[in-house]
Amino acid sequence: MILDLDGVLITNPSWKADRIDSDGYSEFNESCVENLNRLLTLAEFDIWLSSTRRTVKTLTEFNLIFKNRGIKKEIVGFLPEYADCINRKEEILKFIAEFKVSDFLIIDDDKSLNGLESEIKEKLILTELMKGFNSEKLKEATKKIKKL
Template structure:
């Protein structure tokens, strides 16, 4: 399988505090942080990878709808798919680990602010770029992701 980016949305591209309602964009979906989108495009420019969405928001929209939302926000990387949902109670860490094991993925990055991912298996934790809910995918995190790519994808 190709190189994979596993992407959460809240805390990565959407930086609305949890105590506030999302600001809605022209297409009736939540606004993305424009700087975070720019940074994501910097990371994915000329990067041979597939984008898989892990956000719980994937449960409320179709893949086609999300592709349109991403296009409307000028995200250049097309979404390949969603991490499979086993049920609505399954923690994200289990969904990610199951996805990685079932697809036998070796080269990946996880972009997510979820602190429960500290409990990822050690071999997976080194591929995780933890963002901050209110800051999102900053230039610092772009560099962190690039270091992971350089170290693990280009061996």
Template sequence: MTILLDIDGVMVPASSWKRPEFLNDGFPAFSNIAVKALERIISETGASMILTTSHKSKYSISEWHEIFKLRGIKVSTIDRLSENSPELSRKEEILKWDFSKLNHKNFVIIDDDKSLNGLPVFLKDKLVLTSPLVGLTDELASQAISILIKED
């Protein structure tokens, strides 16, 4: 089971009226609600993670493990989409991703990018769309778990 995870608007809700809090590693703190929701998804499904965030190439995989660990999230495997050199949209990046690398069909896409509503049905059915101002919630975690378990 795999989570294709965005960060901004999912783990770090957007807030136009204040600057996000940054932790010692120089990366923004995650919302406590989003941390609990993601931890729930991981603990109930054992899912690994593929980062789709625009920050994905700014840090090594080991640095990403530390970022998540510092924020209280235990994930066994973290990977990321390829660097977005041609400036593709998130939708185009996901469509370009080689899903055969997952070796299974049980994955979920958690993102706040509304352009993902234009994904083909077989991918849109795997989408959990967050509100960028709220981020990942327990209710959305339940949807993600249902998507992952349905395909198991």
């Protein structure tokens, strides 16, 4: 699973400062976290963080944040930071090619992902900034898992 945070688990409007949780990091939308946990029970996933936030915290710090938010699975790693990539679409394509990833879901709100070729785009759950990974997106993801 290639997972973004903003617009997926963090649903604050971009024009407002994040609400901060007791551990000093941005609050996650609780219902989006519940939906992610439900999804994680349906199939075995490794979580790879694609969020630009991956550049300011370590994997250990993010795993503690996930644990504090009640996410029942640890992050395996971050998408590498590719200097020559201009958007999320390019990062994900490079990651898939480099790591030879085949069975995966992408959960992200980045509109550049609409430009993915259909074979990869059919594994995309495109969320909306202020709705995040809501129940509608959980249903969509569940259908896609059954096809994998």
